[in-house]
Amino acid sequence: MSFTLAKRRRNEPAFYDYHPEPSRFREDVLSGLTGKQRQIPPKYFYDERGSRLFDAICQLPEYYPTRTEIKLLERYGAEMAQCMGEGSILVEFGSGSSLKIRLLLDALQPAAYLPIDISRKHLLNAARRLSHDYPMVAVHAICADYTCPLALPTCFISGAKTGFFPGSSIGNFEPLEALQFLKQVAALLGRGSGLLIGVDLKKEIALLNAAYNDSQGITAAFSLNLLQRINRELEADFDLSAFEHRAFYNTIKGRVEMHLVSCRRQIVTVSNQRFEFQAEETLHIENSYKYSIEEFQQLAKVAGFKPQRVWIDKESLFSVHYLYL
DSSP, X not given: OOOEEEOOOXXXXXXEEOOOOHHHHHHHHHHHHTSSSEEXXXXXXXXXXXXXXXXXXXXXXXXXXXXXXXXHHHHHHHHHHHHHOTTOEEEEESOOOHHHHHHHHHHHOOSEEEEEESOHHHHHHHHHHHHHHOTTSEEEEEESOTTSOOOOOGGGSSSOEEEEXXXXXXXXXXXXXXXXXXXHHHHHHOTTOEEEEEEEBOOOHHHHHHHTXXXXXXXXXXXXXXXXXXXXXXXXXXXXXGEEXXXXXXXXXXXXXXXXXXXXXXXXXXXXXXXXXXXXXXXXXXXXXXXXXXXXXHHHHHTTOEEEEEEEOTTSOEEEXXXXX
């Protein structure tokens, strides 16, 4: 796989554009709408507005993962940096909260920072800010779908690297998909490299349900924005007022599920194809698996990683693991 390097201006990060073609989005949506359980991959939440809404979710009082992970990075950042090694090449999968990466950049002082994200504008804006604020760090932003196999720019292929995958995004994968993704990361980083990864822990059901059904309705707006994006980009006619957000913890599968529920019987057209929804029929848009420490470490071992350290908050809400190859 090759990347297109956009022309670099002075004081700007290097930018490699390998954004998925619009046809990929169309194929995934149409395929997902034809199944018995209709579903759309959660990676398509993150257009420009979706990325802003997710940043707002991270500030909500009910949404414990972000603030808990940030506190762990603040408290144990020096220990994490010691595991990772100063002057390393830092590769972030998903360019999310700028505060998290700033805490890590402050503690680690890497030689280069490579954020990988599917949302082009969000990624470029974040990379520009970081390039300006950290002039001693070479920022190379890669617009790509990090859930698929990819290659780093040629100048970064060899040598040990450190991956950073915060936010418990690993929970969005089905367990077998999570295993495959970790194997891909291992192959991308190479022997002698490490991975710092945030993993949400199993906990009280009420706390989990509240985190994904906030009182301000921002998570609902985030979910419905997916339909708005489909309307805009795929010539669809979803009536946003005819769907409602619903999230709940599935005890048997150990995951929070997010759905958009049809409020009535209706027909929706997407790219000239018609889909009939019954009242209460759902469109499954995200899973968020929760792990015990032992469950996740076993998964990492099967993928080829060796668990070295884990940091947990006092309430055992969230964990940050350092794995090495």
